[in-house]
Amino acid sequence: MIFLISFGIILFLFLIPLIRLGIYFSDPKVRGKIGETYVARILNSLPKEYKILNNLIIKNENFSSQIDHIVISKFGIFVIETKNIKGWIYGYDNQKYWTKNVYGIKYKFYNPIKQNKSHCLALKNFLNLKESIFIPIVVFSDFADIKSDFKDIVINMSDLKNYIKSFTTIRLLGTQVNNIFEKLQKYPATQEETIKHISKIYQKKEKEYENIKNNICPKCKGYLIERKGKYGIFLGCSNYPRCHFTLPKKILFSSKS
Numbered sequence: 001m002i003f004l005i006s007f008g009i010i011l012f013l014f015l016i017p018l019i020r021l022g023i024y025f026s027d028p029k030v031r032g033k034i035g036e037t038y039v040a041r042i043l044n045s046l047p048k049e050y051k052i053l054n055n056l057i058i059k060n061e062n063f064s065s066q067i068d069h070i071v072i073s074k075f076g077i078f079v080i081e082t083k084n085i086k087g088w089i090y091g092y093d094n095q096k097y098w099t100k101n102v103y104g105i106k107y108k109f110y111n112p113i114k115q116n117k118s119h120c121l122a123l124k125n126f127l128n129l130k131e132s133i134f135i136p137i138v139v140f141s142d143f144a145d146i147k148s149d150f151k152d153i154v155i156n157m158s159d160l161k162n163y164i165k166s167f168t169t170i171r172l173l174g175t176q177v178n179n180i181f182e183k184l185q186k187y188p189a190t191q192e193e194t195i196k197h198i199s200k201i202y203q204k205k206e207k208e209y210e211n212i213k214n215n216i217c218p219k220c221k222g223y224l225i226e227r228k229g230k231y232g233i234f235l236g237c238s239n240y241p242r243c244h245f246t247l248p249k250k251i252l253f254s255s256k257s
Contacts, residue, residue, distance in 0.1 A: 035084020035157075036068050039139060042161050043071060043080075050164070051181040058122045058187060065122040072181050074174060075167040076135045079123060080160075081116040085109075086143035093151050096219075097247065100144075108247070112138045113152045127180060133171055137163070212247065219245040 036055065043052045051072040058065045071078035087107075091098030097108045113136070120134040138154045140146060146154055155163055172180075208218040215224045215235075222239035224247070237243040 035082045035141060038084075039069055039080065039082045039157060039160065042157065043069060046071070046161065046164065049073060051177060053181070053184055056184060056187050058119075058126050058184075065119045067119045067123070070123075070184065071164060072172075072177050072184070073164075073167075074170050074172050074177055076171045077123065077129075077133055077180070078135045078137055078164055079116060079120050080137045080139055081112045081119065082139050083109075083112055083144070084141045086141055087145070089140060089144050089146045089154075090148050091150075092148065096245065113150065113154070117152075127183070135167070217243060217245050219243055 040052070040054045043050075043054075046052070053070040053072070054068070056067045056070065058067065067079060068082045069078075069080035071080070085100055087100040087102035089098060089100055091111060093113055094111075096111055096114070098111050100107050100109065116136045116138055120131070120136050123129075124131055124134060136152060137160070138152070139157055139160050140154070142156045142158050144156065146156070153163070211218040211221075212224065212235075216222075217224055217237040217239070220237060220239050220243040222237045222243055224235040224245075225238050226233055227236040227246075228234075235247045237245045
């Protein structure tokens, strides 16, 4: 009996840190930071001619863009958005929200292609360069199964390095690469700036979520009504075709990760 009690105490003490660790890694912010760290390690293994910058905030007037990773090379400027999430990933290039399916539970998250294109636009305006210089890439965890075909580049982390090295057409001179790197490295995201940026994003999401809960279209303030499509019942804006906002029914919001 004493042995069983002792064994139970030891097992309990052993499980506590594991439970805490599980809670820690389930936090989307922590998961996102782990994914960004892993991608940074991949990028740092590129040849020295590639200039790497991680976690920058670029400000244009009243708007700010937090960019996970930038790779500057003579072959172009690679702008990388990291999503460290698992599950089946579905969506369309121009769709506002994508869906991840984890063990049959569906979650909604903002289209990372749109998110990353806004980062490219911010950099384009900030650096005063042509759009063709920028190469947007969305990178998912290797535990994510990308089910949709996208025109834009959406890949897993293990494919990132080879994809970047596949570009061989020269778009920038060596002096331009160095000048751009020197200019951008002055804008690392401080903890305070990151908190403010994330806070604004969450406030925007909360407002949008409240509208959707009240059957109000977050895009044009029309009414959301049930419609039946090829893939089942979904919510669509009453102002269609002027407004194309749609949302699959019974899908949860997912935090940034």
